[in-house]
Amino acid sequence: xxxxxxxxxxxxxxxxxxxxxxxxxxxxxxxxxxxxxxxxxxxxxxxxxxxxxxxxxxxxxxxxxxxxxxxxxxxxxxxxxxxxxxxxxxxxxxxxxxxxxxxxxxxxxxxxxxxxxxxxxxxxxxxxxxxxxxxxxxxxxxxxxxxxxxxxxxxxxxxxxxxxxxxxxxxxxxxxxxxxxxxxxxxxxxxxxxxxxxxxxxxxxxxxxxxxxxxxxxxxxxxxxxxxxxxxxxxxxxxxxxxxxxxxxxxxxxxxxxxxxxxxxxxxxx
Amino acid sequence: xxxxxxxxxxxxxxxxxxxxxxxxxxxxxxxxxxxxxxxxxxxxxxxxxxxxxxxxxxxxxxxxxxxxxxxxxxxxxxxxxxxxxxxxxxxxxxxxxxxxxxxxxxxxxxxxxxxxxxxxxxxxxxxxxxxxxxxxxxxxxxxxxxxxxxxxxxxxxxxxxxxxxxxxxx
Numbered sequence: 001x002x003x004x005x006x007x008x009x010x011x012x013x014x015x016x017x018x019x020x021x022x023x024x025x026x027x028x029x030x031x032x033x034x035x036x037x038x039x040x041x042x043x044x045x046x047x048x049x050x051x052x053x054x055x056x057x058x059x060x061x062x063x064x065x066x067x068x069x070x071x072x073x074x075x076x077x078x079x080x081x082x083x084x085x086x087x088x089x090x091x092x093x094x095x096x097x098x099x100x101x102x103x104x105x106x107x108x109x110x111x112x113x114x115x116x117x118x119x120x121x122x123x124x125x126x127x128x129x130x131x132x133x134x135x136x137x138x139x140x141x142x143x144x145x146x147x148x149x150x151x152x153x154x155x156x157x158x159x160x161x162x163x164x165x166x167x168x169x170x171x172x173x174x175x176x177x178x179x180x181x182x183x184x185x186x187x188x189x190x191x192x193x194x195x196x197x198x199x200x201x202x203x204x205x206x207x208x209x210x211x212x213x214x215x216x217x218x219x220x221x222x223x224x225x226x227x228x229x230x231x232x233x234x235x236x237x238x239x240x241x242x243x244x245x246x247x248x249x250x251x252x253x254x255x256x257x258x259x260x261x262x263x264x265x266x267x268x269x270x
Numbered sequence: 271x272x273x274x275x276x277x278x279x280x281x282x283x284x285x286x287x288x289x290x291x292x293x294x295x296x297x298x299x300x301x302x303x304x305x306x307x308x309x310x311x312x313x314x315x316x317x318x319x320x321x322x323x324x325x326x327x328x329x330x331x332x333x334x335x336x337x338x339x340x341x342x343x344x345x346x347x348x349x350x351x352x353x354x355x356x357x358x359x360x361x362x363x364x365x366x367x368x369x370x371x372x373x374x375x376x377x378x379x380x381x382x383x384x385x386x387x388x389x390x391x392x393x394x395x396x397x398x399x400x401x402x403x404x405x406x407x408x409x410x411x412x413x414x415x416x417x418x419x420x421x422x423x424x425x426x427x428x429x430x431x432x433x434x435x436x437x438x439x440x
Binding site for chain 2: 023024025027028031034035036037038039041042043045046047049100103104106107108109110111112115116118119126130133135137138140141142144145148149152153154156157160161163164166167172173175176178179180181182183185188235238239242243244245
């Protein structure tokens with residue numbers, strides 16, 4: 001995979017995530033009203049990061065929030081093009097700023113897809129700047145940021161499960177599936193039927209997440225097949241757990257992972 | 271390698287290292303304190319403790335003459351839509367509520383915040399605010415109390431009270 005193809009595929013997936021996340025937040029504007037769960041009247045009591053509570057109150061007013069979310073959706077839409085162009089850097093940089101803005105404004109309610117969306121936006125900003133400046137090394141640094149955070153995301157998620165007796169004992173999956181918030185009736189029924197199956201599934205999740213960094217070393221076709229399995233994992237999470245946005249932001253990291261795979265393997269002479 | 275690429279490379283390597291450290295307990299707290307813009311991701315999804323409970327907010331009111339209303343559900347978010355694998359805005363309110371509940375528990379268990387100190391915490395105030403504005407029981411009451419109910423199961427649910435607030439004047 002070459003660096004331009006990596007950018008084009010990544011920015012398409014980033015665009016999908018940016019539009020989806022922005023529109024889903026816009027559908028939740030009631031949360032930000034004075035009587036909402038994210039009322040600024042209370043959230044402004046946190047220590048200011050800008051040094052001025054008055055400026056923060058203006059910056060995080062509801063009209064500013066709406067403008068930021070609409071801007072994120074428009075920037076995402078502008079990223080959809082079959083080639084690298086001059087809009088890639090400002091649009092991805094804007095999405096990055098909007099991610100940091102919404103994280104600060106909302107404090108609660110952000111999930112892993114938002115974090116990966118922020119990582120992808122940062123990586124695409126550096127990648128596109130490198131291509132625009134004809135600086136291939138800089139472009140590779142953007143891909144390194146995305147691939148590095150993706151490897152950490154999977155490995156840490158697996159390691160955190162490994163230290164958990166609930167996960168090692170195979171109890172986590174049926175318990176999660178038994179909730180209405182993240183569970184699924186059919187999956188809960190299946191999970192309730194076999195403790196051995198649950199233990200096997202929990203250990204499969206733990207090991208596959210922890211082994212993700214090995215994708216960097218696998219032969220090209222095996223690495224592609226592995227990433228297809230990880231993608232299937234995210235599709236399952238979307239279907240059973242309602243984690244729809246994870247699909248777009250996590251799949252957006254895969255082109256950079258494949259680019260790093262090529263770079264590492266050629267560097268090792270494989 | 272150009273200067274811009276070298277600087278960017280150094281920043282990215284530092285970002286990756288800090289991300290690792292942010293998952294190691296001795297550094298976790300310090301990094302979280304200075305990361306006001308949430309630039310350091312936390313990747314421990316559903317671990318070590320999986321989200322294995324549903325939480326619900328209920329409230330009741332106390333009138334000036336001491337009469338107490340029945341507990342009433344405070345609707346914070348709707349059920350998951352049928353095509354939630356494509357479109358799922360309801361997850362935000364559910365996650366906010368879950369995060370607030372976990373935050374209250376964290377303050378109780380790990381920060382040693384006593385019950386008398388909890389009402390001054392942000393998650394508590396957010397829930398109290400939502401209750402006082404949204405709960406049907408609150409509309410006529412002089413004082414209001416809320417509780418967090420946890421449950422498991424889809425049909426035969428097991429309910430228990432995870433947290434009970436004091437009464438608060440409106």
